[in-house]
Amino acid sequence: MSAPITRGQGALHAQLRARLAEQAARLPAGAALPGERQLCELHGVSRVTVREAVGQLVADGVLVRVPGAGTFVAERPARSRLHLASFAEDMRRLGLRPSTVVLEVALTDPPDNTREALVLAPDAQAWHVRRLRLADSEPMSVDDGWYAADVAPDLGDHDLTGSVYTLLGDVYGAVVDRAEQSVRASEADPPTAQLLGLAPGRAVLAFDRVARSGGRPVEHTRSVYRGDRYEVAMSLELGRG
Amino acid sequence: MSAPITRGQGALHAQLRARLAEQAARLPAGAALPGERQLCELHGVSRVTVREAVGQLVADGVLVRVPGAGTFVAERPARSRLHLASFAEDMRRLGLRPSTVVLEVALTDPPDNTREALVLAPDAQAWHVRRLRLADSEPMSVDDGWYAADVAPDLGDHDLTGSVYTLLGDVYGAVVDRAEQSVRASEADPPTAQLLGLAPGRAVLAFDRVARSGGRPVEHTRSVYRGDRYEVAMSLELGRG
DNA sequence: CTGCTTCACTGGTCATGACCGGTCGGACCA
DNA sequence: TGGTCCGACCGGTCATGACCAGTGAAGCAG
Numbered sequence: 403m404s405a406p407i408t409r410g411q412g413a414l415h416a417q418l419r420a421r422l423a424e425q426a427a428r429l430p431a432g433a434a435l436p437g438e439r440q441l442c443e444l445h446g447v448s449r450v451t452v453r454e455a456v457g458q459l460v461a462d463g464v465l466v467r468v469p470g471a472g473t474f475v476a477e478r479p480a481r482s483r484l485h486l487a488s489f490a491e492d493m494r495r496l497g498l499r500p501s502t503v504v505l506e507v508a509l510t511d512p513p514d515n516t517r518e519a520l521v522l523a524p525d526a527q528a529w530h531v532r533r534l535r536l537a538d539s540e541p542m543s544v545d546d547g548w549y550a551a552d553v554a555p556d557l558g559d560h561d562l563t564g565s566v567y568t569l570l571g572d573v574y575g576a577v578v579d580r581a582e583q584s585v586r587a588s589e590a591d592p593p594t595a596q597l598l599g600l601a602p603g604r605a606v607l608a609f610d611r612v613a614r615s616g617g618r619p620v621e622h623t624r625s626v627y628r629g630d631r632y633e634v635a636m637s638l639e640l641g642r643g
Numbered sequence: 644m645s646a647p648i649t650r651g652q653g654a655l656h657a658q659l660r661a662r663l664a665e666q667a668a669r670l671p672a673g674a675a676l677p678g679e680r681q682l683c684e685l686h687g688v689s690r691v692t693v694r695e696a697v698g699q700l701v702a703d704g705v706l707v708r709v710p711g712a713g714t715f716v717a718e719r720p721a722r723s724r725l726h727l728a729s730f731a732e733d734m735r736r737l738g739l740r741p742s743t744v745v746l747e748v749a750l751t752d753p754p755d756n757t758r759e760a761l762v763l764a765p766d767a768q769a770w771h772v773r774r775l776r777l778a779d780s781e782p783m784s785v786d787d788g789w790y791a792a793d794v795a796p797d798l799g800d801h802d803l804t805g806s807v808y809t810l811l812g813d814v815y816g817a818v819v820d821r822a823e824q825s826v827r828a829s830e831a832d833p834p835t836a837q838l839l840g841l842a843p844g845r846a847v848l849a850f851d852r853v854a855r856s857g858g859r860p861v862e863h864t865r866s867v868y869r870g871d872r873y874e875v876a877m878s879l880e881l882g883r884g
Numbered sequence: 885c886t887g888c889t890t891c892a893c894t895g896g897t898c899a900t901g902a903c904c905g906g907t908c909g910g911a912c913c914a
Numbered sequence: 915t916g917g918t919c920c921g922a923c924c925g926g927t928c929a930t931g932a933c934c935a936g937t938g939a940a941g942c943a944g
Binding site: 461462463464486579580581582583584585586587588589603604605606607608627629630632633634635636637638639 | 725
């Protein structure tokens with residue numbers, strides 16, 4: 403079980419969460435975890451902390467709680483659930499040929515909401531990568547991504563026509579394993595419309611995403627997809643979505 | 644502030660959550676809520692309960708917590724977390740008052756894609772229910788639903804201002820437990836725009852959903868939400884390895 | 885008036901202890 | 915052998931009390 407959980411290495415529930423995530427990954431789906439009270443004794447923390455850690459993993463779909471029975475590793479058959487995929491993977495899944503035009507790469511002061519999303523210091527800078535994404539040589543989306551400079555110090559020196567997630571994982575050791583995103587419909591502003599080959603005001607699907615690596619936010623992206631070329635598919639289930 | 648929070652009316656945090664959601668919906672965006680300790684005294688509950696209630700509303704995008712400063716009403720629009728729920732339930736979670744105007748109920752020949760989605764015989768008819776959905780008396784969406792006639796033979800005889808899912812479960816024993824949907828951005832056509840109180844061509848979020856009960860498709864819905872009032876949030880995960 | 889310090893207050897975190905209702909397996913009885 | 919009952923154990927909920935770091939405004943010093 404390696405090092406014990408101690409104060410000073412970040413929040414206790416964050417440490418425990420990482421510990422439990424590792425453990426769950428090595429267990430087969432459906433396997434039972436120790437009871438919450440037992441985890442308290444095992445790691446020397448209170449039940450508040452255990453519940454916080456387990457609760458986060460349940461929210462992520464890694465664990466499943468069953469009242470009266472216990473906590474279990476979530477079943478995850480290879481069904482078509484929402485999954486984390488790069489633009490290229492996504493396009494290839496749709497049978498389209500992906501390509502990318504890098505419009506801008508710069509180390510700049512990020513906007514306030516990005517600063518908040520990435521939990522950056524007030525004076526910290528971040529890499530800003532603006533890219534036009536094409537599918538079968540036709541514009542599909544415009545991505546504005548911001549990356550914390552302390553996670554990816556020399557991001558601008560790398561080839562950014564491919565997957566930044568791969569770069570983050572292979573070069574900087576920050577594998578993106580989780581993301582939260584919101585989706586809304588809005589109208590294309592003139593510059594974006596021109597890039598996408600649309601008339602201004604046409605409907606676009608706007609994604610706002612925060613990608614995390616081990617709980618730490620590493621990327622904040624705003625992607626604007628052409629409404630006439632793209633849609634998101636998802637499945638919903640009773641109980642947990 | 645109405646009735647106080649009491650034991651026995653469901654979990655205390657659930658009651659408080661509903662109370663706070665209503666309160667937040669009536670406040671302007673950015674307005675500050677009472678501090679957590681103050682809410683404890685106001686409602687006679689412990690801080691554990693307050694934090695649970697507020698935490699849920701933060702997850703739903705209704706409130707925003709700022710460490711050191713306070714808790715505030717989030718900027719528009721209503722953000723719904725991805726889950727299988729009726730319109731009314733969804734809106735109430737966000738602190739909005741749902742209502743419904745039934746525009747059309749008829750047993751008709753469904754369009755081909757609906758026939759396919761519901762796996763209907765070539766000559767089978769289906770109930771068509773068209774409804775305008777309001778939140779706080781303002782248009783939110785227009786729903787076009789088709790229901791297999793052999794699953795719900797006399798659907799048209801029932802009150803359709805409420806949840807059809809509840810009807811399907813309680814009256815016909817077909818509990819909806821799974822659904823697949825796709826989401827895209829498009830432009831409001833003139834009749835839909837008029838119903839939604841939008842100018843024609845404004846962006847809308849269009850859902851195309853097939854709901855299932857025990858594997859059998861029972862509903863095919865196309866819902867068009869106002870792009871300026873609604874958005875969906877979801878989390879993405881890497882597959883287990 | 886400006887700049888700095890101080891301090892009340894906020895949410896974030898954590899420990900301890902308690903009770904509830906549901907689950908499940910083993911003991912016990914028919 | 916089979917069915918029933920019961921108790922250990924589970925997660926869900928809630929109260930109380932505590933300390934921390936960050937915020938922001940009031941107040942003081944220059």
